[in-house]
Structure formats: C-alpha cells, structure tokens
Amino acid sequence: MGVLWQLAIASLGISTSLAASVPTNTSHGVENKDPMPQTWSKRADSKTDDFDPWDLSHITKIAAIGDSYSAGIGAGDRLGNNYDPTKMGAWACSRYDKAYPNLVNENSAFGDSSKRKFQFESCSGALTKDVTDDQVKRLDDGQHAIMLSAGGNDAGLVDILNQCVYQIFAPTKEAAALMETSPAFKAIEWFKDADLHKYTRGCDGTLEDSKKLIEGGEFSKNLDSLLSKTKEKLAKDGKIYYTGYAHFWSDSMSDGDSCSKKTWSVYNQGGGKYALQPAVKLTVDRRKKMNELVDAVNKKIAEAVKRAGDQVVFVDYELDVRTSGGQFCEKGVDEPNPDRKGLMFYELEISDPLGMSPFKRDGDDAFEGTFEYDLNRLAELTLTAGSTFKDTSHAKNSTETKKNKEGKRFVDAVLPDGYKRIFHPTIKAHKSIADYLVYYMVIANGEKHHTDASSSTSSGRCSELKPTESEPTKPKCDLDMLSGVSYKVFNGVYDKFCKQVDKNQKEEKDDGLAWMVDAHGDKIPNRKRGFLEGRTPPPNPDSYKGFNFGLVWDRKSDKGKGKCATSCKSAFDKITLACGHTGGEQNGMARDASVSTACGKFSYKISGSRMPKLEDPRHVERKCNDPKDLKGKDPGPVSSDQQAEETNTFCDMTKGKKLRAHDDPIKYELFDGNTGTWYYYIVGWTTGCQSSVKEVDVEFPLGKDDKNNCRSLMRWTYKLCGDNGGLGGYYEVGCLKYAFVGA
DSSP: OHHHHHHHHHHHTOOOTTOTTSOOOOSOOSSOOOOOSOOOOOOTTOSOTTOOTTOOTTOOEEEEEESHHHHTTTSSSBOSOSSSGGGOOTTTTTOBTTSHHHHHHTOGGGOOGGGOEEEEOOOTTOOHHHIIIIIGGGSOSSEEEEEEEOSTTTTTHHHHHIIIIIOSSOBOHHHHHHHHTOHHHHTSTTGGGOOGGGGGSHHHHHHHHHHHHHHSHHHHHHHHHHHHHHHTTEEEEEEEEEEOOOOSBOSOOOTTOGGGGOOOOOBOTTOSSSOBOOOOOOOHHHHHHHHHHHHHHHHHHHHHHHHHOTTEEEEOOHHHHHTTTOSBTOTTOOSOOTTOTTOSBOOTTOOOTTSOOTTOOOSOOEETTSHHHHHHHHHHHHHHTTOOBSSTTSSOSOOOEEEOTTOOEEEOOOSOGGGTTTTSBOHHHHHHHHHHHHHHHHHHHHHHTTTTTTTOOSSOOGGGOOOOTTSOOOOEEOTTSEEEEEHHHHTTTSHHHHHHHHHHHHTTOOSOEEEEEOTTSOBSSSOOOOOOTTOOOSSOGGGGTTEEEEEEEETTSTTTTSOOOSOHHHHHHHHHHHHSOOSTTTTEEESEEEEEETTEEEEEEEEETTSOOOBOTTOEEEEEOOGGGGTTOOOOOOOHHHHHHHHHHHHHHTTTOEEETTOOOEEEEEEETTTTEEEEEEEEEOTTOOBSSSEEESSOTTOTTSSOOHHHHHHHHHHTTGGGTTOEEEEEETTEEEEEEEO
C-alpha cells in the first residue's frame, strides 16, 4: 500500500509524512516570525568570512523531551504502531509526525539526516518529574540540542479543561458523596485512587488551585531539577531550548461578547442519577484568568532558564500566536467554529488536516499517565453516573477500565480521537514553533562564531531579549512568492543604499530615500563597477544579472516619526533573516518585503526579466501514470462504477475547502475486498509552484461554472488514462494537482 501512496505523492510533487523518503522543509511558511532576537551579517573584520549561521550540520545529536505539546498529540499521523503500546513508545505516548520536534529535525538547515541521531522521547501527559525521571535518562550523552516542553500538566491543564471548558466530569458535592459509596463506582478498577471532591470545585475554584500550584515552591523546584538533569546530557557546546506555552483565548475580549454567552460543555447536565454542575459559561473573567495562568507558567519557566545559565534558552513564541488570528474567541468569530482556517489550537470537531474524519478511531486504548487517559477516565465517571454525551454520534456511552497482562491500566477510548488533541497546537502552530526553534539555533550558531559582534548584547543571552517599542516590527513578506534570488546575494545588495540612508539621517533629511540597484548594490542606470565590501558570498552576484532591486526608506510611513533606534542595515538584516531562509539550495528571497521601525518603513521589491514565472491558475494539463512505477504490481482491476462512487465520496470531502502553498494535501483511500483493489485520491499544492492566486477552491478550482471540477478531473484521470489498466493519473490545474491511483 505504501508504494501506491508514494506513486500518488510523487505525481503530486509534494512533501508529506506519507513519503518518508521525501524530506519536509519546515523553514518556510506564510506567516513570518518575530521579532527575532538578533541579526547579523558577514563583515570585513570577521574571522569567519565564509561562515553561514544557517548551516546547522554540526548538530549531529538532537533530542526532544517533554509533554503532549512536544509530542504533538493529534498533529498529522501518529508515529509507531499499536501492536505493543505498553512499552510507552511513540504510539502509546501519542507522538505525531507533524510535532514541532519532528519538523525541526527534518529542516534542511541540518543537512544529511543519515549523519544525525534524533531521539524523540516526549510523551503525552508527562509531568515535569516524569520528564526528569523517565525521559532524560533515556537520552544519549553529548546532545548538541535538546528541545524541551514541560510544566503545563503540573499546573493542572486537564482539570482546567474539565472544569472550565468541557465539563467532562463535574459533579456537585452532594453527588460526589453519593458516588463514593456507590457499588457501581466502586467497581471501577482505579476508583479507590480517585479524589472525587476535587472535581466539585467548579471552574473558579480550579483556576485558583492552579494558580497556587504555579506559585508554590514545588513547581519551580521541579523545573530546576529537570534542567539540572537535562544539562548533564549536553555536549560542551550544546544547548537546551525550552519552549513555553501560549494564550488559548484571544485578548480581544469584552464583557457581553458572543463567547461570554457560550458553553462548550459536552455532557448532559442533570440527565443521570447523580447531579452534575450547571453548564459553565466562557465569561471574559474566566478566559482572562486562563490566559494569565499561561503567563504565570511562562514566567516561572523563564526564571528557571535564567537560573540554569547560558546553556538553556527560553523559546517564547507566544507573540506569534497572539498575532495570528488563530486563538479561540477571536473578535467577530461565532464560536464554536472548529473548521475556521488558521486555528492555532485544536477545537472540538475540527476537520482533520489530511481530510480524514475527526472522529476516526485509532483502534487503541488510552494508557495510564497520558493526557487522553485522563480525559477518558473522566468520561468513564460521567457515564457511570448515568449521564450521556450530548452528541451520541461522537462518542460511546459506556466504557470499562482494564489491565493488560503487564498490569498496566488502560481505558477504552470512549471519547473520539478528535478529543484527545483539544487545546493542543495545530499543525500550523507546530510549524510556527519549529521555525522559532530553528531561528534560535541559528542565533546560537551565530553567537558561537562571533558573527554579530556589533549588535549582540553584553550578556549574549538571546533568551533575555524582549520586543520593545524601539525595535522593528516583524517583517512582512509572502514566502509563497519567491524571487529566485539567493539571500546570500541579497545580503550584499543594500550596503551602499544604507550608507546613504545613514548619511541622510545624520543630516536630518526627512524625505526618505529610494534606489533601484543591481545585484552588486550599484544604482541603476548610473552603475559604477563595484565590489561587495568585505563580502565574498556565494553564489557570485554576476550570475544574477537580469534582477533589479528596489530599495526604499519611507520616513513618513507607519511609525516614522521617532528616533532611528534601528539602523537601515539592521532593518534589512532582519528582513533577510525572516524573508530569505526558505529552504532549498539557495535559500531564496521573497519577491518583496518590508519592516516598520520607529523612524519609518524599510522595504524592497525584486523585479526583472529573470523573475520566476507565475503559474497560470487556469492552466489545465493531464498526465497518465506509468504502470512500471508500480514496481511489478499489477494495476486494478478498477471498477468504473466503483471509481465514480469513490470520486463522489472524495469530492464531497472537499466541499468548502481551499488549499494554499504548503498546506497538507487532502487524501482518501478505500479497499475493495471483493476485487482486492485500492482506490487512492489525493489533491495538493505542487511544491515550489507560485501562482497569481493565493488559494484555490478544491471542489471548483476554476469556478462552479467551469467543466474542470473535482469530480470531472478525478473521473478523467481514470477514463482518459484507460491504456494503463486503471492505474489513473493526475491533472494539473494551476498549482493544484488532482491524482487518482487504482491498484
């Protein structure tokens, strides 16, 4: 089966977790990160003139430890298998292929993966002490980079979600007292260990208890112990990258907003023998307190990182989440809205990013100590109390806790798979966190080689730097629209322009500056044959004839009324860092970008005869698959009627869905047991393809009135490719490819 998916994927020209041999480049993205702590450039007095800070191939040992945020629960495809989950390996720990540690490890900056060992030990539900006692000891010595996430479970995340959001089990005090003496509850295998009264506290009481846990001395003590033990696993020049957490709820909240009137409670209150608490509302006060708890956890982590010394870096990506528009209860959003594009956290019933049903079951049980085990255990209590799930199509209404032959507890997966990832980062968020981690590793690499002597802080601690009003905003650019110009060449384009800007600023000229230059940085048409001052960046700028670079300092735009705390050079360095490291051999620059500073906006636009062609979004082309690609397997037999039926099923899945560059493909498969034939369907954006349109409707790529739609294209891949025995083919519609394989 894997060979056939590989065939479909290869025909699409896209990277995906289904094709392990095709590395996924995660250093690109639509959103751009920042503000990044530091930037640098190669200077004439540098002893490392040929040094590239984005070359991280020296990192040959990299590891990830931590909780479900790091494990990536629900993000993409589950790693491992369920044949022997009791060993607490990838499957039992709910590690997923789109988790940010996995994305970081696959980043092209690290070079040949065969020369690197990656240990992925993160486990869903892990407390800080679990990470210290169980995960750290499994790491090899001599780690160059360790990614760490821990602390959320210590603060009582499951209890907060239970009491303040979903109320999976929230009895009244009177009901809890009755349950303690009930034979039905005593029959539950783990019931004697349960503290029912903690579930009677209600949301406000739970939030207060969580605050006490965070502020208590044990919380910080456990963080210090974890970092101390983890540092012992580092190489001499290794670092720990400790990722924090982010606000779930949008800060754009106000009394009386739509979310304040909503409840996300999932069970029928009062419907059973034992009374449950009234449905909890998502009031502004509760949402604010939940966000404040995130801040409190991050503060404790940052303080522990500072105590641990220079080998530990706090990776704060929270600003990116808050400015993404992907939090819950964003202004103007009618919640719940689980299918909203761009969500940074999984919400109930959210559509699977790969087009699967969010309520598919993995066929496994939830094992003790994991996040999903805790949720399912709460559901078991509620079902025993006689209550029922509000939507019975989404969950079973009975369960039983059991033990396996090793004596390890597990509980039936009562709740659907879509529940175990609630309030955890989506694939989009994991990509963002991965980008931040790579950036911080690049910064550490640059500091190590002293490439930023002129702009580094006295402490050299990037973890201590915070965005301020005097710093530039995050650069704006579209990394789906690339110019074909290497960032190493662009890094030499703006020197002369910036010298003139500096001169104008000293002379207090407030009218800004705009130049058109060539790849050497010389003005056009008054080109003087020059050289790159202090730089010899490969490739040679002479090979970029035909590209023009428009450089602009707009003194009066945006914030441009203050003192220039950021130099022209630093502003363009920041743009180069954020908008020019998109993977591939040359790390191409975006076509245009800008960054706003206290003294105006700095921007560029690349043009010229050699700019990459934009794919015509209305161009349609068909290609049939070659039977020899099956590597000896016989195609078909494919039933025309069956293919038509599955085409309709697949295209129904695409209703209302749109794809952009770097989005995961939509896929569907069916096995016909009567004929032994697999039917595979997949639609995705071709890697590297640039179009004049940003997104395409999958069902109707050229509009509802055009004959080229999902159904016709998928049918034609079979009917018009009849010579290959039903193997199918694909259609290109602009940058989208529609592929069918039958075998």
